[in-house]
Amino acid sequence: MNGFRDLEQLSADLDGQLNPAESARVKSRRQADPELASAYEDLRQAKNILHKLPVRKAPKNFTLTRKMVGLKPPLPRAYPTFRFATAFATLLFVASLAVNNFSKVNLSYSAASAPMLGVGQGGGAPDNFNLPMATEAPAATEAAIAEAQMEPTLSAESAANLTDAERMTETPTTKEAPSESPNQPQPLEEAEPIVPSSWQVVLIALILLGLLALFWMNQFAKRKWRNE
Amino acid sequence: MDEPALIQSAQHGDLDAFNTLVLHYQDMVFNTAVRVLGDDDLAADASQEAFISAFRSLSTFRGGSFKAWLMRTVTNACYDELRRQKRKPTTPLEPETADGEEVDSPKWLADPNLTPAQKAEADELEHAIQHCLDALPTEFRTAVVLADIQGLDYSEVATASKIPLGTVKSRVARARLRLRECLRGFEELLPSAFRLESEEI
Numbered sequence: 001m002n003g004f005r006d007l008e009q010l011s012a013d014l015d016g017q018l019n020p021a022e023s024a025r026v027k028s029r030r031q032a033d034p035e036l037a038s039a040y041e042d043l044r045q046a047k048n049i050l051h052k053l054p055v056r057k058a059p060k061n062f063t064l065t066r067k068m069v070g071l072k073p074p075l076p077r078a079y080p081t082f083r084f085a086t087a088f089a090t091l092l093f094v095a096s097l098a099v100n101n102f103s104k105v106n107l108s109y110s111a112a113s114a115p116m117l118g119v120g121q122g123g124g125a126p127d128n129f130n131l132p133m134a135t136e137a138p139a140a141t142e143a144a145i146a147e148a149q150m151e152p153t154l155s156a157e158s159a160a161n162l163t164d165a166e167r168m169t170e171t172p173t174t175k176e177a178p179s180e181s182p183n184q185p186q187p188l189e190e191a192e193p194i195v196p197s198s199w200q201v202v203l204i205a206l207i208l209l210g211l212l213a214l215f216w217m218n219q220f221a222k223r224k225w226r227n228e
Numbered sequence: 229m230d231e232p233a234l235i236q237s238a239q240h241g242d243l244d245a246f247n248t249l250v251l252h253y254q255d256m257v258f259n260t261a262v263r264v265l266g267d268d269d270l271a272a273d274a275s276q277e278a279f280i281s282a283f284r285s286l287s288t289f290r291g292g293s294f295k296a297w298l299m300r301t302v303t304n305a306c307y308d309e310l311r312r313q314k315r316k317p318t319t320p321l322e323p324e325t326a327d328g329e330e331v332d333s334p335k336w337l338a339d340p341n342l343t344p345a346q347k348a349e350a351d352e353l354e355h356a357i358q359h360c361l362d363a364l365p366t367e368f369r370t371a372v373v374l375a376d377i378q379g380l381d382y383s384e385v386a387t388a389s390k391i392p393l394g395t396v397k398s399r400v401a402r403a404r405l406r407l408r409e410c411l412r413g414f415e416e417l418l419p420s421a422f423r424l425e426s427e428e429i
Contacts, residue, residue: 004401011401015375017382039405046404049411050376053357058258059272062279063247069283071243 010040014047066225073225076217086210093203096195103194235294239286246283253295254279256378257302263373264306266362270313271306278305292387296380299388303370310366360410364403371396372403 006029012018013026030036229252237245257278261271282301289297361369367389374385375396385396 004398007405008397008401011404012382012397015382015400017397042408043401043404046408046411047376049357050372050407053263053354053377055255056259056262056268058254058275059268061251062254062257062276063250064243064279064283066243068280069243071241 006036007039007043010036011043014040014043073221075221079214079217082210082213082217086207086214089203089206089210093200093207096200096203100193100195231294235286235289238283239289243283246286249294250279253298256295257298260299260302260373260378261306263358263361263377264303264366264370265309266358270309274305274309275302277308278302281305293384296384296387299374299378299380299384300390303374303388306370307366356411356414357407360407360414363410364406367391368399368403368406371399372407375400376404 009018009022009026010030013023018026030040229248231249234245234249238249254275258271258275261274261278262268265271265274278298278301281304282298285301361373364372370389371385374380374388375382380388382393382396382400385400386393389396391399
């Protein structure tokens with residue numbers, strides 16, 4: 001016997017895994033070598049005794065449920081279309097929000113930068129001229145009031161004259177001021193959004209309808225599956 | 229049973245078709261798991277896992293012997309279970325009677341056709357063989373269980389164990405020799421079985 005190689009051949013012969021020529025060779029060697037014959041018997045006994053093991057019946061049925069394998073109910077054919085439409089409407093809605101916000105930011109930025117451009121081009125001169133006059137005007141009024149308080153005996157007429165004179169000095173500055181400063185910042189007009197709000201409402205409605213349809217289809221498929 | 233048709237339907241997600249295959253192979257799968265793991269409860273868990281895994285990976289089955297392919301999932305489930313046992317050994321609880329007392333051998337109640345003496349003898353033999361199987365290295369045990377208990381040919385064992393044909397040949401031979409050596413120690417316990425074998429020689 002030539003070690004483990006012979007044992008492998010004997011075992012394979014026992015299982016009918018050798019071709020006829022190999023099998024015949026092993027058989028003749030077995031007949032000539034008692035050691036090989038004994039080993040063959042050992043292998044055969046081991047194989048036979050395993051056959052004596054009783055066949056064990058499964059203690060229960062191992063059939064699978066949908067839950068076990070995580071199977072989901074088959075959804076209607078329209079489901080992917082609805083899902084895509086809802087997702088697309090959501091994307092459009094988000095994009096519309098972004099576009100409208102971006103346009104607002106752009107408008108306010110250009111409005112903020114307009115006066116700065118005016119100063120640079122010399123348009124700020126009237127503003128500079130108006131400033132001292134605007135500060136002087138209250139001083140003149142204060143002086144007039146103080147004068148009136150100091151001379152309480154003055155007649156109403158002179159008081160009226162005084163106020164007229166005061167008005168003469170005061171009014172030109174206060175009245176002319178708006179007309180002399182064309183570059184003064186005007187109140188911002190509400191900018192028209194690029195995507196009309198009516199479109200956004202339609203998109204929201206589409207999204208809600210889509211979600212509702214998807215939810216309903218899901219529930220319907222589950223209920224149908226459960227009843228099958 | 230039209231096995232190829234059932235496999236094809238199951239591959240398309242037909243669970244009923246797969247369950248037909250489960251019912252056909254469940255005894256074989258459980259039997260293999262019991263012999264590799266040596267424990268009924270673990271074997272039941274491994275069998276269930278094997279069928280779940282088989283259903284999920286059915287798309288990878290490319291024809292050939294479905295039995296061998298299924299045996300591969302069972303042996304994998306058994307190896308997983310053995311690895312889990314090594315990491316976290318547990319003591320299985322014995323089933324209880326209605327009075328809350330432990331049933332020493334629930335198998336005793338399983339087969340009403342055998343007399344207690346026959347059952348005891350069969351149990352002894354089974355325990356002795358299982359003891360010797362458990363003493364084998366896992367790879368040898370799997371090879372011999374598939375070849376000698378399940379009757380798979382060498383190429384099917386090779387597919388099921390994912391090993392070359394030469395390795396199957398070697399493992400089966402070594403396992404048989406070791407088993408024979410081990411069973412010699414039970415000759416007094418198993419006289420009838422061994423007498424029969426000796427008489428045949």
